[in-house]
Amino acid sequence: MQIIQPSSNSYEQIQEALILAEPGDVIRLTAGTFHLEDSLSLDVDGVQIEGEGMNQTILDFQNQQSGAQGLSVTSDNVTLQDFSVQNAKGDAIKVKGVRNIKFLRVKTEWTNGPSPKNGAYGLYPVESTNVLIDGCVAIGASDAGIYVGQSKYIIVRNSRAEFNVAGIEIENSYFADVHDNLATNNTGGILVFDLPSLPQQGGHHVRVFNNRSVGNNTDNFAPEGNIVGEVPRGTGVIIQANSDVEIFNNEIGENDTVNIAVVTYGNDTDDEAYYPHPKSIQIHGNTFGPTGYNPDTSKGELAQILYELSGGNMPDIFWDGLVPISQLIFGQPENERMVISNNGDGTLLAIKPIGYMLPLFEPAILDINEFEGIIKPLAPVEFDEIF
Amino acid sequence: MKSSKKASLLFFVLLLFGTQVQSSVNAGLLKSSTVPQNLSEFGFFQNMQKQIPAQDVHPYSLVSPLFSDYTDKLRFVYVPDNQKLGYIKDKVFIFPVGSTLIKTFAYLNTNGPMDQQLLETRLLINTDLGWKAVSYVWNEDQTDAKRTIAGATIPTTFINSYGEIIDIRYRAPNQNQCKECHQVNKVMTPIGPKVRNMDKTLQYESQEMNQLLYWAAQGWIDSKLQAESMHGYLDVNAPLEDRARAYLDINCGHCHLRGGSADTTGLYLNLTEKKKEHLGIFKKPVAAGRASGNLKYSIVPGKPDDSILIYRMKSLDPGIMMPESGRALADQAGIDLIANWIEQL
Numbered sequence: 001m002q003i004i005q006p007s008s009n010s011y012e013q014i015q016e017a018l019i020l021a022e023p024g025d026v027i028r029l030t031a032g033t034f035h036l037e038d039s040l041s042l043d044v045d046g047v048q049i050e051g052e053g054m055n056q057t058i059l060d061f062q063n064q065q066s067g068a069q070g071l072s073v074t075s076d077n078v079t080l081q082d083f084s085v086q087n088a089k090g091d092a093i094k095v096k097g098v099r100n101i102k103f104l105r106v107k108t109e110w111t112n113g114p115s116p117k118n119g120a121y122g123l124y125p126v127e128s129t130n131v132l133i134d135g136c137v138a139i140g141a142s143d144a145g146i147y148v149g150q151s152k153y154i155i156v157r158n159s160r161a162e163f164n165v166a167g168i169e170i171e172n173s174y175f176a177d178v179h180d181n182l183a184t185n186n187t188g189g190i191l192v193f194d195l196p197s198l199p200q201q202g203g204h205h206v207r208v209f210n211n212r213s214v215g216n217n218t219d220n221f222a223p224e225g226n227i228v229g230e231v232p233r234g235t236g237v238i239i240q241a242n243s244d245v246e247i248f249n250n251e252i253g254e255n256d257t258v259n260i261a262v263v264t265y266g267n268d269t270d271d272e273a274y275y276p277h278p279k280s281i282q283i284h285g286n287t288f289g290p291t292g293y294n295p296d297t298s299k300g301e302l303a304q305i306l307y308e309l310s311g312g313n314m315p316d317i318f319w320d321g322l323v324p325i326s327q328l329i330f331g332q333p334e335n336e337r338m339v340i341s342n343n344g345d346g347t348l349l350a351i352k353p354i355g356y357m358l359p360l361f362e363p364a365i366l367d368i369n370e371f372e373g374i375i376k377p378l379a380p381v382e383f384d385e386i387f
Numbered sequence: 388m389k390s391s392k393k394a395s396l397l398f399f400v401l402l403l404f405g406t407q408v409q410s411s412v413n414a415g416l417l418k419s420s421t422v423p424q425n426l427s428e429f430g431f432f433q434n435m436q437k438q439i440p441a442q443d444v445h446p447y448s449l450v451s452p453l454f455s456d457y458t459d460k461l462r463f464v465y466v467p468d469n470q471k472l473g474y475i476k477d478k479v480f481i482f483p484v485g486s487t488l489i490k491t492f493a494y495l496n497t498n499g500p501m502d503q504q505l506l507e508t509r510l511l512i513n514t515d516l517g518w519k520a521v522s523y524v525w526n527e528d529q530t531d532a533k534r535t536i537a538g539a540t541i542p543t544t545f546i547n548s549y550g551e552i553i554d555i556r557y558r559a560p561n562q563n564q565c566k567e568c569h570q571v572n573k574v575m576t577p578i579g580p581k582v583r584n585m586d587k588t589l590q591y592e593s594q595e596m597n598q599l600l601y602w603a604a605q606g607w608i609d610s611k612l613q614a615e616s617m618h619g620y621l622d623v624n625a626p627l628e629d630r631a632r633a634y635l636d637i638n639c640g641h642c643h644l645r646g647g648s649a650d651t652t653g654l655y656l657n658l659t660e661k662k663k664e665h666l667g668i669f670k671k672p673v674a675a676g677r678a679s680g681n682l683k684y685s686i687v688p689g690k691p692d693d694s695i696l697i698y699r700m701k702s703l704d705p706g707i708m709m710p711e712s713g714r715a716l717a718d719q720a721g722i723d724l725i726a727n728w729i730e731q732l
Binding site: 065066074121124 | 538573677
């Protein structure tokens with residue numbers, strides 16, 4: 001094991017250790033604050049970087065001069081644990097294109113509170129396979145605190161995301177379990193998104209369960225242009241353009257605008273392979289707290305439409321009702337229908353697009369029982385966590 | 388008398404022998420797995436300070452070079468004796484094992500009273516295991532360069548083409564940063580030496596000659612190679628579209644490329660990309676964060692100031708600037724070129 005203490009030469013010491021490391025090596029960063037002016041990177045397989053506690057070992061990038069991340073990892077079988085990355089100029093920890101990555105008790109934070117000047121992502125694995133995020137904390141990201149993009153086999157658990165625009169976001173990903181997390185004080189708590197024109201799209205098979213997504217009422221502070229900039233303050237969970245998503249046994253409440261929103265991707269794209277609508281969504285066994293009492297109509301159309309259609313009587317669950325035109329006419333295939341079941345006294349509003357556009361027709365469904373059905377549980381996500 | 392004569396003869400022989408060692412490349416060192424601490428040990432140069440190459444090391448230059456903080460780049464190539472280069476259309480030449488690309492970054496300061504300053508020399512050595520990146524930072528006396536692993540920060544000043552003195556925190560990249568640009572699908576590769584980027588005249592020691600013909604004369608390549616031709620972005624007589632695409636290709640397209648390190652964004656700026664959205668036209672950012680600069684699209688035709696691409700080319704903030712490494716200053720000529728192109732889209 002190589003042990004590195006904070007010094008006036010911290011960057012060279014850590015970066016040299018990361019480059020000269022060999023598979024199986026452990027690099028220990030002792031308690032204390034490491035002041036770093038340039039971004040760190042690891043490209044050796046099988047290395048563990050560990051601190052002496054997320055509140056003890058601090059990698060501080062307050063005076064960062066170069067590099068777009070705090071720490072970047074591009075090698076397989078890497079474990080990051082027990083340290084924190086603070087005030088990175090761009091993303092805090094980016095992990096790209098790897099197989100097997102563990103974040104254990106890692107914290108990423110921008111310490112001056114929510115600000116559009118903060119970096120985009122806290123924990124940011126992308127294009128990776130077998131991603132485990134456990135016991136982590138992400139605070140203050142101007143996009144998503146915990147963001148997993150274009151990846152496969154993902155577990156995010158026992159973590160806390162606070163004061164980010166999006167607390168936890170799973171984007172363009174396959175096979176993800178998000179459970180036993182706390183998302184609070186974000187703009188939106190937990191997001192399951194799919195975007196067009198990317199190498200991996202068609203996000204599916206995402207289970208969000210046993211989480212608390214409560215009190216996500218921080219004003220949206222994302223710089224414009226970013227997709228999360230459209231998220232209204234006070235949103236518990238958003239599912240956008242994914243298929244096979246199961247949201248169950250969560251506690252979702254005290255969100256100003258809506259507890260769960262299921263929506264279509266709303267921007268133009270010339271990507272013909274992209275499917276913009278959510279399908280095969282199951283929502284069951286959730287406990288809802290108050291919501292909709294202070295909707296944020298400043299971002300996008302969601303809250304505004306919802307407010308108008310509900311006459312101010314805002315629901316727990318919102319679906320924009322958009323499906324391909326053929327399905328508007330002939331109905332959705334049975335296996336693509338949304339199923340909503342056993343959510344206590346939870347309420348719903350689903351737009352009926354044809355009715356919404358024509359006078360004299362009902363613009364929306366308000367009876368949650370219309371979505372009653374048999375839950376077909378998705379398989380748990382499992383991979384070998386020992387590596 | 389006699390003994391001193393002997394001594395001077397010995398001295399002469401040593402000198403001769405010494406010069407010979409100095410002027411040819413230590414090919415054995417290129418094949419071994421050890422990396423020397425000093426650049427001089429490779430024997431790439433007859434004169435290190437003046438950057439005069441050894442006999443078997445040849446200078447080259449690119450049609451469209453990458454912007455690197457206004458540095459002058461002195462490029463050299465070494466190919467082991469009697470070996471040939473492989474060729475696939477539109478790709479980088481396939482160099483035989485043992486070949487080395489040598490690139491010295493310097494401020495020559497030809498435009499003012501300051502001395503020239505050699506900053507760093509980067510090597511790409513082709514080994515049995517593929518290309519290996521090694522870099523050396525020049526000492527203050529400019530007599531030799533020492534190996535660096537974690538890169539180096541060199542605060543310095545230089546004189547730009549307008550004769551102005553510019554301060555810079557020059558950053559020599561670390562080994563991993565070399566990979567950021569030089570790695571495609573996890574395989575290290577050179578970027579510059581493609582046929583289309585080599586097809587130009589160069590002043591060699593003996594004569595002026597087209598580089599491809601010179602390489603053919605060395606027996607490295609055939610004299611007639613098929614390739615997509617490319618205008619250099621520096622060629623003011625070339626069509627704007629071609630210049631802009633050439634600039635984006637060499638400055639951005641090594642990462643913004645399918646399989647490249649920025650492919651997660653879906654923004655592809657390599658020369659062969661045809662799809663408008665992937666080129667950035669009305670493309671929303673994916674993971675830009677504050678680097679969007681509150682703008683909605685990478686490129687808004689007709690509106691360079693509304694285009695994230697221009698915003699990020701102008702920025703000096705590490706969380707915003709593009710490219711994200713390899714520069715501390717903005718390339719004003721490049722910004723103007725791309726802005727003009729967006730203007731007329």
